[in-house]
Amino acid sequence: MSAEPIADELPAPWQPDPVRQRLADYTLEDLLNLPPDAPRVELVDGVIHVVPSPTEDHQDITGLLWSWLRTHAPREYKAVMAVGVAVTARDTREPDVLLRHAGGETSRHFFTPEQVVLAVEVVSTSTRRTDRLIKPVEYAAAGIPFYWRVEQDPVHVFAYRLSAQPGLSGRREYELVAESAQLLELPQPFPLALPIAEITP
Incomplete structure (x- = not known):
């Protein structure tokens, strides 16, 4: 009996869509609908920026x-x-x-x-x-x-x-x-x- 790799079952972490990032068309509505696992972000002129971890x-x-x-x-x-x-x-x-x-x-x-x-x-x-x-x-x-x-x-x-x-x-x-x-x-x-x-x- 062999175990299946767990990594295949885990969803990828959320990240901004690269196409929408280039278009700079993210809105406040998008931030309202972020998934629970999304990192801390700021919206700057329609582009999502992940807020870095503080010291x-x-x-x-x-x-x-x-x-x-x-x-x-x-x-x-x-x-x-x-x-x-x-x-x-x-x-x-x-x-x-x-x-x-x-x-x-x-x-x-x-x-x-x-x-x-x-x-x-x-x-x-x-x-x-x-x-x-x-x-x-x-x-x-x-x-x-x-x-x-x-x-x-x-x-x-x-x-x-x-x-x-x-x-x-x-x-x-x-x-x-x-x-x-x-x-x-x-x-x-x-x-x-x-x-x-x-x-x-």
Whole structure:
């Protein structure tokens, strides 16, 4: 009696269709219908990008911040990780942590900007340009009220608020309201005093 190879019975892991990738015609509807085994992805101008796995330090900071927000945010908010935001009809981004309005659908791969209160990016060597320059512009254009950028080594948090008036670009932009490597104190999105040591691995 011989055993059949198990590999022949296992389905291949999900991956984007190369033809559709070349055509750049993926949509938000496609992201809603991703299979459960799909990796973390972002949709950039109709092309699906697999989000690379973060480093251990990055994961530690992300997890600690998520836990801190879950513990301290008012009940009308909910902190989540590894869920995207639809910044346009053809683009999604996946903040490391986001704070959203509580309630509503919880099984989707992304939220609309109206559901998101705060987007947080933990900066890594491979994401510095995107997290410092590109994502803040996209989040601001989508109308997300608050953005935090967390730098590593040492951990330092920069907190931004969406400006009430258009900036030099003619669009609403983020303005820095606080930054600290020790204690981040803010009145919004809720009154908070975040000891940076509590999100430092």
